[in-house]
Each structure stands twice: as C-alpha cells, then as structure tokens.
Amino acid sequence: MVRKILFFSIAVCISLAGATYRWTDSAHSIGIIKASGGMARHPSILESGSSLYTLIATATVIPPYRGDARITLEGGPEMDYTIHSSDPVIDLGIRRHPRLKENVLYDLRPKDRIALWVVMKPPAHDLAFTKACCDGIKQEPAKYSGRENTGGRYTLAFYDTKTNRAVLSVPLIFTGRGETDNACEHHH
Amino acid sequence: MRANTITKKSFLAGNRYWIMLVAALLFLPPFSFLFQFTGDSSFCGSWCPRMFFVWRKGMTGYEYLFGFLRSYLGVILVLGMLGSTFFFGRYWCSHLCPIGGIMEGGSRMLSKGMKIDYSGIPAPAFRYGYLAVYLIASATGIGSLCCSYCNFATIPRILGAAFSPADMLYFFRAAGLINLGLVIFLGFIARGGRAYCNLLCPVGAIDAITNRLGMRFGKRISIDSEKCNACAACVKVCPTWSIEVKGNKAMIDQFSCMPCRECEKVCAKEAIRYGGPAC
Numbered sequence: 001m002v003r004k005i006l007f008f009s010i011a012v013c014i015s016l017a018g019a020t021y022r023w024t025d026s027a028h029s030i031g032i033i034k035a036s037g038g039m040a041r042h043p044s045i046l047e048s049g050s051s052l053y054t055l056i057a058t059a060t061v062i063p064p065y066r067g068d069a070r071i072t073l074e075g076g077p078e079m080d081y082t083i084h085s086s087d088p089v090i091d092l093g094i095r096r097h098p099r100l101k102e103n104v105l106y107d108l109r110p111k112d113r114i115a116l117w118v119v120m121k122p123p124a125h126d127l128a129f130t131k132a133c134c135d136g137i138k139q140e141p142a143k144y145s146g147r148e149n150t151g152g153r154y155t156l157a158f159y160d161t162k163t164n165r166a167v168l169s170v171p172l173i174f175t176g177r178g179e180t181d182n183a184c185e186h187h188h
Numbered sequence: 189m190r191a192n193t194i195t196k197k198s199f200l201a202g203n204r205y206w207i208m209l210v211a212a213l214l215f216l217p218p219f220s221f222l223f224q225f226t227g228d229s230s231f232c233g234s235w236c237p238r239m240f241f242v243w244r245k246g247m248t249g250y251e252y253l254f255g256f257l258r259s260y261l262g263v264i265l266v267l268g269m270l271g272s273t274f275f276f277g278r279y280w281c282s283h284l285c286p287i288g289g290i291m292e293g294g295s296r297m298l299s300k301g302m303k304i305d306y307s308g309i310p311a312p313a314f315r316y317g318y319l320a321v322y323l324i325a326s327a328t329g330i331g332s333l334c335c336s337y338c339n340f341a342t343i344p345r346i347l348g349a350a351f352s353p354a355d356m357l358y359f360f361r362a363a364g365l366i367n368l369g370l371v372i373f374l375g376f377i378a379r380g381g382r383a384y385c386n387l388l389c390p391v392g393a394i395d396a397i398t399n400r401l402g403m404r405f406g407k408r409i410s411i412d413s414e415k416c417n418a419c420a421a422c423v424k425v426c427p428t429w430s431i432e433v434k435g436n437k438a439m440i441d442q443f444s445c446m447p448c449r450e451c452e453k454v455c456a457k458e459a460i461r462y463g464g465p466a467c
Contacts, residue, residue: 004313011317019331026361089218
C-alpha cells in the first residue's frame with residue numbers, strides 16, 4: 001500500500017509540473033473565419049528569445065463566407081515565416097478541402113476546418129546582443145524607435161482576396177524577455 | 189507461439205496484429221481513411237477523444253456541452269469504447285487503438301536488450317495520480333495536460349512526418365520533442381510497448397475503470413487457479429504487466445488487463461481463458 005501511495009504521489013507531482021509548465025516556443029490558436037471579420041478565441045502568447053516559433057492556427061469557416069484568403073504575418077520588425085497546411089498525406093479525394101498554395105487558402109467554404117502550421121524565424125539580431133548595443137539603445141532610445149524585435153505584437157491576418165477585407169485575425173504577443181520594458185534584452 | 193488449443197479457435201486472439209494493422213491504416217497516415225471521410229486531418233478536432241470531458245476553469249455549462257459537440261466523433265468513439273469494454277473487456281485498447289498498437293508493434297520490432305522494463309511500477313496507482321491531475325488541473329485553472337502531452341497527437345505525426353512538413357513541424361518545438369521522448373521511452377523501447385498506455389493515457393485510464401466495474405457482468409480474461417502451476421510464462425508476455433504470481437497462483441489485475449490474450453497463447457496448462465464473468 002505504501003508503494004502505491006508513493007507512486008500515486010510521484011505521478012501527481014510529475015503531472016502537476018507538466019500541467020503548470022507552459023512551453024513558450026509554440027502556441028495554438030482557435031478561430032473563426034467570417035466575412036465580417038473573424039477573430040481567434042484569445043491571443044497567442046509566445047516568449048521572446050527563441051530562434052524558432054510555431055503557431056498552430058486552427059479555424060472554422062462560418063457561413064455564408066466562401067472564397068480565397070491570403071495569409072500574412074503583420075508586425076515589426078519583419079519575421080521570416082512559412083505556412084504549412086495539415087492535409088492528408090495521400091489524398092484519396094473522398095472529401096473536398098481547402099488548398100494552401102503560396103500563403104493563399106483556396107476554395108474556403110462554409111463549415112470547412114483548417115489547420116495551419118506557421119513557423120516564424122525572428123531576425124538574427126534578436127538573438128545576439130552586445131553590451132555596446134544595449135548601451136546604444138539606452139542612450140538614444142528615439143533612434144531605435146520602431147525597430148523593436150519580437151518583443152511585440154504581431155497578427156496573423158487572413159484577407160479575402162477579392163474584397164481585401166480581413167476574415168480572420170490571430171493576435172500574437174511576444175512577452176517575457178522581449179517585453180518593451182527591458183530594452184537591453186530585446187530592443188534593437 | 190501458441191502453446192494451447194483455445195487460442196487457435198479465436199479469431200480475435202489469433203489475428204490481433206492484423207487487426208491492429210487495419211486500425212492503423214484507418215486512423216493513421218499516410219492514408220488516414222476515417223479522417224478523410226470526415227474532412228479532418230488527425231485526431232485533433234472533431235475526433236479528439238481526450239479533451240471533451242475535461243472541465244476547464246471559467247467554463248459555462250453551455251461551453252462544456254459545446255466541447256462534446258465540437259468533438260462529436262471523439263465522443264462517439266469513447267462511448268462506444270466504454271460500452272464495449274463494460275461487456276467484452278478492453279478490446280479498443282488491445283486491438284483497435286492505433287496509438288497503442290503502433291507503440292506495441294514498434295516495440296516488438298526491437299530486440300529485448302534495447303527495452304526498458306517498467307513492470308516494477310504499480311501502474312494503477314501511477315495512472316490515477318496522472319488522471320487526477322489531468323482532470324483537476326484544468327478545472328482549477330492551474331494548468332493543463334490535455335494538448336501539451338498528447339499521445340493521440342504524437343503518434344500520427346511520427347508516421348506523417350516523412351511525408352508532410354506540417355507533421356514534421358510538430359517535432360520542431362519543445363513540446364513536440366518531449367512528446368516524442370515520451371512515446372519512445374514509454375512506448376517503443378518499453379517492454380511490451382504499453383507503458384505509455386498503462387501510465388499516461390487518460391482515455392485508457394477511464395477505460396480501465398470501466399473494465400473493473402464491468403468484470404462481474406461482462407467477459408474478461410481469467411485464470412483457473414486449479415489448472416495454474418505458477419510457471420509465470422503469462423507474466424513475461426503481458427504487455428500491461430497486469431499479471432503477478434502470488435502464493436503459487438497467477439492473478440490478473442482487471443484495472444490494467446486488456447484482452448490481448450498473449451497470456452492465453454502461452455499458457456501450456458490452458459488455465460487462462462477469455463470468458464465471463466470474471467469474479
């Protein structure tokens with residue numbers, strides 16, 4: 001019995017550690033695509049300082065919207081990003097589904113569900129800081145204004161290709177070491 | 189290796205690996221037949237069997253029920269699984285679950301010397317410690333184990349990674365690497381290949397409770413103590429380490445047993461049988 005209690009307690013401790021710790025190089029957003037402008041359920045939070053971030057963006061198309069949507073990652077400074085769609089490896093053609101090509105989702109129809117993997121690479125200077133660089137920012141903050149790195153807000157935006165209206169916006173917030181209150185860490 | 193005549197007569201006992209293979213083809217890449225019928229790409233979404241029953245802090249009753257609707261195929265899957273388990277034992281886990289099947293199949297392909305033996309861990313105690321946190325952490329808002337550590341998300345992506353960049357990207361994250369480590373160490377290189385199922389699968393944990401509750405009504409694996417000579421051949425082949433020899437007789441823990449019937453196959457005394465009810 002003592003052994004069982006011991007292992008039960010170990011399981012609780014390990015599981016609690018796993019449940020409370022949050023991995024900050026990836027996030028999952030759940031949203032809706034609407035003609036009048038859909039939103040993600042909540043902003044996706046990532047922590048600055050990684051060399052690679054992943055956003056898993058899932059969304060459902062709300063009737064009556066149908067069309068093609070161009071996807072862009074907005075915010076500064078510009079980040080390299082690639083978008084991949086979770087399509088069947090071998091498509092048996094049993095059911096139609098939207099196609100992703102060159103960051104455009106084609107043939108979105110009501111009730112379609114999409115699952116995209118967005119991989120973001122912050123600018124190289126986000127990772128390499130020097131003492132001189134930090135001092136420079138502190139002395140002349142105005143000079144570096146507008147050159148914030150990933151310690152800021154981005155939006156993964158979906159625009160209808162015909163009307164150019166946003167049909168889904170997924171806010172992305174980079175926090176932690178890159179927050180704006182710590183210039184030496186992540187402002188450049 | 190079959191040591192008795194009982195097993196030869198049973199389709200489910202004799203063809204388990206073929207059934208597991210068919211289940212893998214139905215659910216997993218590269219074909220994912222069932223998901224293609226419903227417009228999904230994986231277990232995530234309407235097929236998710238793990239998340240709908242978890243209450244999250246701040247949820248309204250409507251939101252909780254909406255979770256059932258959103259994962260309606262996962263709900264059907266789990267209810268079907270629990271119903272069949274109550275009457276026939278854990279055939280979902282032993283024969284049909286593509287996640288456990290791939291881990292067990294992968295483990296069987298490795299040599300014994302490469303495997304880790306976790307059978308010293310009292311599986312039910314560990315499993316229900318994990319399940320308690322799985323349910324309570326979300327309800328109290330202190331965290332979540334639902335998606336961060338998911339066997340139903342990891343295994344399909346291991347198989348899909350060779351073909352799809354989206355599946356490959358799953359492992360380019362800290363959480364993906366941790367999940368990969370878990371299925372490797374608790375699945376592929378675990379003796380029996382079922383340590384993950386036995387310790388960390390919340391669906392399996394609920395299924396195991398149902399198995400125990402239904403043992404007086406349904407069919408289960410049982411051991412005829414008159415015939416048993418305590419040779420422990422069954423103990424060695426049990427993937428869920430649910431058999432132990434006590435007082436010169438082998439005993440089955442219905443909290444962990446699934447009717448894979450590996451024990452039945454190796455029992456030279458024909459002391460193990462699948463039937464019911466097991467009391």
